[in-house]
Each structure stands twice: as structure tokens, then as C-alpha cells.
Amino acid sequence: MINAEFIHALRQVEKEKEIPLDRLLPTIEDALVSAYKKDYGGTGAVRVVIDPNRPSVMVFAERIVVDKVEDPANEISLDQAHKANPDAQVGDTVELEVTPDNFGRIAAQTAKQVVLQRIREAERDAVFEEYKNRVGDVMTGIVQWREGRNVFVNLGKVEALLPPKEQVDGEPYRFGDRIRVYILDVRKAAKAPMVIVSRTHPNLLRRLFEMEVPEIADGVVEIKSVAREAGARSKIAVASNDEKVDPVGACVGPRGSRVQSVVQELYNEKIDVVRWSEDVREYVRAALSPAKPTSVQITDPDRKSILVIVPSSQLSLAIGKEG
Numbered sequence: 001m002i003n004a005e006f007i008h009a010l011r012q013v014e015k016e017k018e019i020p021l022d023r024l025l026p027t028i029e030d031a032l033v034s035a036y037k038k039d040y041g042g043t044g045a046v047r048v049v050i051d052p053n054r055p056s057v058m059v060f061a062e063r064i065v066v067d068k069v070e071d072p073a074n075e076i077s078l079d080q081a082h083k084a085n086p087d088a089q090v091g092d093t094v095e096l097e098v099t100p101d102n103f104g105r106i107a108a109q110t111a112k113q114v115v116l117q118r119i120r121e122a123e124r125d126a127v128f129e130e131y132k133n134r135v136g137d138v139m140t141g142i143v144q145w146r147e148g149r150n151v152f153v154n155l156g157k158v159e160a161l162l163p164p165k166e167q168v169d170g171e172p173y174r175f176g177d178r179i180r181v182y183i184l185d186v187r188k189a190a191k192a193p194m195v196i197v198s199r200t201h202p203n204l205l206r207r208l209f210e211m212e213v214p215e216i217a218d219g220v221v222e223i224k225s226v227a228r229e230a231g232a233r234s235k236i237a238v239a240s241n242d243e244k245v246d247p248v249g250a251c252v253g254p255r256g257s258r259v260q261s262v263v264q265e266l267y268n269e270k271i272d273v274v275r276w277s278e279d280v281r282e283y284v285r286a287a288l289s290p291a292k293p294t295s296v297q298i299t300d301p302d303r304k305s306i307l308v309i310v311p312s313s314q315l316s317l318a319i320g321k322e323g
Contacts, residue, residue, distance in 0.1 A: 004174040007055040019122050026312045035110045057107045059099045061298035065092045127157050128193040132186045138207040166198035168231040208262045215250040224276040234254035237276040248273050291318035
């Protein structure tokens with residue numbers, strides 16, 4: 001018999017870990033079937049029933065009715081079969097309760113292992129769902145360790161992987177550094193969910209501005225586009241849904257405080273905030289700032305092809321690092 005304390009422990013698991021008892025019991029019963037067959041033999045069908053109200057555990061096994069029993073684990077005499085089923089005949093299969101005397105101890109040990117495994121699985125699934133729902137978000141983490149070129153960042157419940165292609169050249173990633181990372185992907189793994197994060201993704205810049213600029217969070221200012229050369233220079237194009245609000249000024253902040261917070265988070269990456277415009281020529285001029293084009297010509301509207309002429313002295317400024 002499983003003692004009442006054990007059932008009480010299962011009830012606690014149900015409450016604290018949010019694993020319903022009616023989901024735990026079938027798993028425990030399946031594990032006890034395997035334990036019974038391993039310790040007591042038998043090739044026929046075996047069924048284990050746990051009654052949490054008594055509490056008790058009972059084992060039922062099928063036996064083939066025979067004239068002479070040669071394999072007690074799988075056979076039963078006709079006289080014994082009649083005690084369970086008066087209509088039983090030789091060759092029939094009957095189900096009997098075959099609970100061993102010490103099976104309660106085995107049941108308790110097996111159940112404990114199953115419960116611990118299910119708790120680990122439930123916690124792993126909960127963490128997976130939590131981080132899966134945060135793909136596209138920015139989280140703050142602490143750099144923990146390196147393995148080759150991979151960097152691992154502690155996000156609280158998991159250690160996220162920052163792979164080489166998502167790292168910015170020149171960023172140190174020292175042990176203990178607090179950094180914000182963009183949640184790129186979440187995958188199921190054997191021990192814990194694998195969370196892939198990025199420091200190069202353009203949306204990292206977008207999310208950082210959303211966190212720093214209340215007008216963006218409120219929907220008054222809208223980020224229309226983001227272009228990023230991670231570690232070198234980035235640009236965001238912004239527009240206002242309220243003519244009284246200057247979108248560029250809102251993103252720059254008083255004395256540049258808001259944009260400076262983003263710059264510092266990205267290790268002094270140069271960030272330009274430009275005004276978006278429906279007039280393509282004006283938008284292109286703003287986007288290429290601080291370079292000053294002498295001419296902007298739309299050469300093919302369908303292919304969105306534009307010819308921009310700048311002074312030769314400003315060519316590198318216009319086309320960016322390494323062109």
C-alpha cells in the first residue's frame with residue numbers, strides 16, 4: 001500500500017508545480033507496470049491501478065487458463081480461474097489481482113522517480129513556453145562564460161547562446177558584463193531550452209528605442225525603418241502621428257539623453273535618427289545624412305532604383321564603412 005504521506009506529497013506537487021494528479025497517476029501506473037514485469041516476470045497484459053483515496057496500489061495481470069500450470073507468471077489452473085470467473089474454460093484468458101506483498105515499497109520508489117522526472121519535464125516545458133513567447137523581445141542578461149567563440153549569457157532561468165555570427169566585432173563580452181540581447185530563436189533541447197540571442201539584429205536597435213522613448217511605446221512616434229551596420233553605424237527613420245510631436249527630437253531626448261542611452265548599450269555605435277518622409281527624395285536626403293547629396297534622381301520607380309550624387313569628398317560618408 002502507498003502511504004497517505006506519499007499521496008499528500010503528490011497533492012503538493014500538483015499545487016506547487018501545477019502538474020495535475022490525474023496526469024501524474026497514469027505515468028506512475030505505466031512505470032509500475034514496467035517495474036512489475038521486471039521483478040515478477042509475465043508476458044501477458046498487466047494493469048496497475050492507484051487509488052489516491054484509500055490510498056492503495058493494485059496490480060492486475062492476465063493469465064491463460066491451463067490444465068497443468070508450468071509457467072506461474074503467465075498461466076493459472078482451471079480451479080483457480082473459477083474463483084475469478086466461474087465461466088472460465090481452459091484456453092481462456094482471465095485477469096487477476098496479483099499485487100505482491102512488498103509492492104507498496106516498489107511503488108513508492110518508482111513513483112518518486114517518475115514524479116521527479118515529470119517535475120523536470122514540466123519545468124523545462126514551462127521555461128520553453130516562456131521564452132518561446134519572448135522571441136522578438138529584448139532581455140537583459142549577464143555574460144557567464146565562453147566556449148570557443150560562443151558566448152553564454154544568463155537570462156535568469158536559462159543560459160542563452162550568443163553565437164559568433166550574432167556577435168558584434170569589438171564588443172568585449174567579459175564575465176559579469178550586463179548586456180541586452182535580442183531573443184532570436186528558442187529550441188527544445190534535452191536538458192533545457194536552447195535560447196539563441198543576437199547583438200547584431202536590427203530589431204535590437206528598434207526594441208532599445210521602444211524601451212527608451214515613451215512616445216514610441218505610446219504609438220505617437222513610429223519607427224518606419226531601421227538600417228544597421230552593427231558596431232559601426234546605424235540609422236532609424238521615424239515619423240510622428242501627432243503634428244505637435246517632433247519624432248527626431250523625441251528619440252534624441254533632452255540633451256541627447258535617450259539616444260545616448262542606446263549608444264552606450266551598443267558600445268558607442270554611431271546612431272543617426274532621421275525624419276521619414278513620403279517624399280522619396282526628401283527621405284533619401286535625410287537617410288544619407290550627414291552626407292549632403294547634390295542630386296537625388298528616381299531612375300526606376302518599379303524597381304525602387306535611385307541615383308544619388310554626392311561630392312567626392314563625402315562618398316565614404318554616404319556609402320558607409322567598407323561601402
